[in-house]
Amino acid sequence: MTEKNTDNKKVGVYICYCGGNISDHVDVEEVKKRAEKMPNVVVARTNMFMCSDPGQELIINDLKSGKIDRVVVASCAPSLHEATFRDAIKRAGSNPFIYEHANIREQVSWVHHGEPATDKATILIASAAAKANLLTPLDPIRVEAKKHTTVIGGGIAGIKTAIDIAQTGINVALIEKSSLLGGQLNNLDKLAPSGEKASEVLQELLDQILTHKSITIHTDCEIEAVQGYVGNFSLSISKKSDNKIEKLNIETGAIVMATGAIPYIPFDGEFGFGQHEQVITLQNLIQILKNNKSTGSILEVNGKRIRNIVMIHCVGSRQIPGIHQPKEDGKLNEYCSRTCCAAMLNASNQIKENFPATRIYEMYRDIRTYGRGQEELYTQASANKVVFMRYEANAQPEVSLTRDSDYPFQVKVKDSLTFNEEMDVPADLVVLATGIEPDDVSGLASMMKLPIGTDKFLLEVHPKLRPVEFPITGIFLAGTCQAPMDVGEACNAAGAAAVKASALLRKGFIELDPFVAEVNPNKCQGHGACIEACLKEGALTLVEVDIDGKTVKRAQVTAAMCLGCGACAAVCPEKAIDINGWALKQYEDMVDAIVSDGFAV
Amino acid sequence: MTTINLDFAEELKEYSDDTALECFNCGTCAAICPLVHDNFPRRMIRYIQVGAREKILENSDELWRCLHCGLCTHTCPREADPGEIILGLKRFVVANWRRS
Numbered sequence: 001m002t003e004k005n006t007d008n009k010k011v012g013v014y015i016c017y018c019g020g021n022i023s024d025h026v027d028v029e030e031v032k033k034r035a036e037k038m039p040n041v042v043v044a045r046t047n048m049f050m051c052s053d054p055g056q057e058l059i060i061n062d063l064k065s066g067k068i069d070r071v072v073v074a075s076c077a078p079s080l081h082e083a084t085f086r087d088a089i090k091r092a093g094s095n096p097f098i099y100e101h102a103n104i105r106e107q108v109s110w111v112h113h114g115e116p117a118t119d120k121a122t123i124l125i126a127s128a129a130a131k132a133n134l135l136t137p138l139d140p141i142r143v144e145a146k147k148h149t150t151v152i153g154g155g156i157a158g159i160k161t162a163i164d165i166a167q168t169g170i171n172v173a174l175i176e177k178s179s180l181l182g183g184q185l186n187n188l189d190k191l192a193p194s195g196e197k198a199s200e201v202l203q204e205l206l207d208q209i210l211t212h213k214s215i216t217i218h219t220d221c222e223i224e225a226v227q228g229y230v231g232n233f234s235l236s237i238s239k240k241s242d243n244k245i246e247k248l249n250i251e252t253g254a255i256v257m258a259t260g261a262i263p264y265i266p267f268d269g270e271f272g273f274g275q276h277e278q279v280i281t282l283q284n285l286i287q288i289l290k291n292n293k294s295t296g297s298i299l300e301v302n303g304k305r306i307r308n309i310v311m312i313h314c315v316g317s318r319q320i321p322g323i324h325q326p327k328e329d330g331k332l333n334e335y336c337s338r339t340c341c342a343a344m345l346n347a348s349n350q351i352k353e354n355f356p357a358t359r360i361y362e363m364y365r366d367i368r369t370y371g372r373g374q375e376e377l378y379t380q381a382s383a384n385k386v387v388f389m390r391y392e393a394n395a396q397p398e399v400s401l402t403r404d405s406d407y408p409f410q411v412k413v414k415d416s417l418t419f420n421e422e423m424d425v426p427a428d429l430v431v432l433a434t435g436i437e438p439d440d441v442s443g444l445a446s447m448m449k450l451p452i453g454t455d456k457f458l459l460e461v462h463p464k465l466r467p468v469e470f471p472i473t474g475i476f477l478a479g480t481c482q483a484p485m486d487v488g489e490a491c492n493a494a495g496a497a498a499v500k501a502s503a504l505l506r507k508g509f510i511e512l513d514p515f516v517a518e519v520n521p522n523k524c525q526g527h528g529a530c531i532e533a534c535l536k537e538g539a540l541t542l543v544e545v546d547i548d549g550k551t552v553k554r555a556q557v558t559a560a561m562c563l564g565c566g567a568c569a570a571v572c573p574e575k576a577i578d579i580n581g582w583a584l585k586q587y588e589d590m591v592d593a594i595v596s597d598g599f600a601v
Numbered sequence: 602m603t604t605i606n607l608d609f610a611e612e613l614k615e616y617s618d619d620t621a622l623e624c625f626n627c628g629t630c631a632a633i634c635p636l637v638h639d640n641f642p643r644r645m646i647r648y649i650q651v652g653a654r655e656k657i658l659e660n661s662d663e664l665w666r667c668l669h670c671g672l673c674t675h676t677c678p679r680e681a682d683p684g685e686i687i688l689g690l691k692r693f694v695v696a697n698w699r700r701s
Contacts, residue, residue: 361605418644
């Protein structure tokens with residue numbers, strides 16, 4: 001329950017030089033003098049780096065001595081140091097939510113100069129001090145969390161996530177839609193760039209997962225519904241077994257999406273695919289090499305001697321509007337699939353080293369051997385006398401059948417490495433470097449309200465700083481459901497998602513920021529406007545309560561689900577609902593401080 | 602339009618050392634060549650790499666402008682020995698000239 005705030009508070013203002021980042025453009029000492037005159041401000045101090053230990057000590061000492069009971073720090077963006085200063089307040093024995101931040105670096109000194117900068121810094125501090133005066137101590141929302149995680153998808157990313165989570169002592173359910181674990185790894189052979197056998201990598205993980213007591217594996221399962229919130233999700237699952245469908249329910253604390261991706265399948269006639277059996281995909285070639293038993297100096301495929309292979313890169317990847325043919329839904333794969341260059345070179349090297357009489361022409365747009373050990377594959381392919389030809393996106397190679405040659409195909413290419421001259425390359429086999437496409441998980445994504453990017457892959461919160469998290473707390477992602485990745489990268493992501501999920505559930509409860517809606521029961525009349533405006537299903541409900549012997553309806557907040565957006569506060573005709581830490585009255589006082597002329601003189 | 606001759610590298614071994622596939626198309630040889638002729642000897646070496654046998658015969662007069670000063674061989678970062686390759690191509694062209 002929010003503490004009533006009647007008396008004026010004692011606000012301390014702490015202004016940072018940021019080592020010149022702020023003070024080069026803002027007259028910090030002048031701002032301090034002006035701040036001292038603001039209502040309810042009892043002390044204003046400056047420091048070269050307020051985030052340093054001596055800077056934090058200033059705040060801690062003033063709080064401990066009782067000089068102040070509300071804190072405003074004027075420094076960089078709150079995303080950088082808000083947590084630092086809340087923590088300092090906690091160490092002084094005070095409630096960390098009596099804190100307000102004024103951003104006078106990104107919003108002032110980095111974009112304004114001279115007197116206007118000093119004036120704007122003053123105004124932002126006045127506004128923060130006005131809000132601080134109305135701040136009340138708040139408690140984090142404590143949610144009991146089940147020490148259990150559900151991993152969706154039994155490919156390499158899902159398996160690795162499950163094992164890593166289970167090793168921290170948290171139970172795991174692994175849900176797989178097919179009857180087989182391992183996903184795309186089942187279709188691979190020697191993995192680029194280092195050459196481990198995919199089957200051995202998979203077997204090593206299967207040995208661990210199948211014997212792990214804390215992991216339950218559910219194959220042949222479809223997820224029908226997902227409900228609940230962080231720490232308390234509930235999944236309804238249907239499992240196919242012996243021609244009957246079994247229903248099961250899983251209560252879980254966190255969810256990891258590891259739903260994977262699928263190989264691109266060329267359309268009928270794309271470089272002759274589907275029309276000639278000797279036009280194959282990279283995945284087909286890997287299968288052929290995996291099962292090949294021929295021992296001569298020349299590769300044989302389907303009993304035919306392969307004297308020359310033409311490999312065409314970037315098939316189904318890096319597609320350009322107006323040049324490439326979109327799918328029926330208008331979709332183009334504009335991204336680079338990343339794994340195909342190394343996989344193609346890996347296959348070429350295997351062929352040249354085992355069947356030196358088979359020649360290889362690789363036709364590429366760009367060779368992207370981006371990772372450790374990958375450029376070496378290219379160097380090795382050059383040493384193995386693989387011939388590279390480069391085509392431009394708007395002049396794709398053309399595969400056609402020959403009439404009077406003893407080679408079945410000729411591939412016409414405009415080779416920019418031979419000064420854009422056109423050449424016909426005879427071939428026995430054409431291999432298309434087909435890339436990775438997102439699997440359709442729109443059903444699951446809409447159940448959990450997960451964002452999907454324009455490339456149709458699942459979308460993380462932040463590509464650099466929060467790469468394995470969704471904006472929905474308690475749901476994570478790993479592997480190729482997010483973007484094209486090789487096995488190593490998928491395992492990296494899996495490890496990160498596992499640590500995130502374990503850290504979240506480790507304590508058995510979760511503390512969430514208290515910036516959520518709260519209903520004033522004395523004012524609420526049960527109109528229900530807030531429930532209609534609410535963006536998050538289940539966060540606000542109308543419940544029946546007894547008041548003076550009568551049963552009436554009142555709004556009730558489920559704090560763990562509330563997003564703190566304020567849509568409810570905006571529509572309530574009684575002003576009976578407000579957001580803790582961001583109340584309407586606080587906003588009003590901030591605006592009053594900004595528009596009053598008094599401070600910036 | 603040229604049709605690639607996949608056996609050309611093999612055929613050329615009789616006339617020249619097999620160093621053309623060392624070349625990674627940097628163009629240093631063409632930049633240093635005092636003949637100021639378009640992409641010489643780079644283009645010829647590329648023709649060998651891909652197997653454009655007919656292109657070499659069609660453009661063979663270019664080969665006789667080379668004075669064998671040795672600058673390309675001296676500066677080649679891959680030690681592909683362009684000067685020796687050009688000399689080899691002359692032998693190849695002469696041999697095929699008489700035949701046709």
